[in-house]
Amino acid sequence: MFVQNTHIIRRQIAGLLHEVADPEIPVVSIVDLGMVLDIRPENGHWRIDLAPTYSGCPAIDVIPFLVKARLEEAGLTDTHIEMEISPPWSTDWISEEGNEKLHAYGIAPPNGKASDQEYEGKPRSCPQCGSTETEMISRYGATPCKASYKCLSCLEPFEYFKCF
Template sequence: MNASVDQLWIWLQDVPDPEIPVISVVDLGIVRDVAWDTSALVVTVTPTYSGCPATAVIALDITTALQGHGVKDVRIETQISPPWTTDWLSDAGRKKLNAYGIAPPSPSGGPEACPQCKSTALSKISQFASTPCKAMWRCDDCLEPFDYFKCI
């Protein structure tokens, strides 16, 4: 018997993002749909950035995880529209990012506070950081550099 769609979402909640393993692919908002197509399971995924090198790994991780739960035939479909936005990051995902040391996206266009010491005295170092989805900032009080998840 096919697993229920609700059960599949719970399983996907445990698939970590390969670049930021503290949040799941569901927290990140890149899983857009999960549906049975007769005997195959179709998981619709949207890329964060069009050149994100993690995209292929994410597809593999989702397939491997679901196969581990007994879903034999998994098909990953890529959808680019509507384009991914940081508005789709879950609230739980934002909290986990911050606890991990990555400032979550903020509508003001910059981090609200240093993830380490909570200071609001911050400076931008670079528009781009370790991945295309992040910028690099520095706390002017504790002097720690940190990643900021850019709004897109």
């Protein structure tokens, strides 16, 4: 591996990772979610460190395979995917673009920083109509990382991605 190619390959890998969608929420990529920690050459291969998101979401086991498959498709076979559990992933790592995509998809993004929250926070507004009048229906939605809410204005149910 030539040193001068390192920068180009890293950018190529980063671009490909942008195309790997979260299995749970297909509109956001693993990059949007802040799961990609590092991309670096190591012992003749490319090492990619990923942070698993919420534990208890079964999709998480699939992500290293999806990443490997996407890279192999592009001809990058000498890769090594490592899941780094420490420090634990936080919703604070979701990018601004990721939060916007969640909102557009109808999921209220985490509202505020996890460290500032008393608990899991509550949605800033209904992703459907923008009303701030919302009510929690259940602490757990389709997955443990989300809560079920109802908008008191348009009456549509929606999910809130909890801060943690």
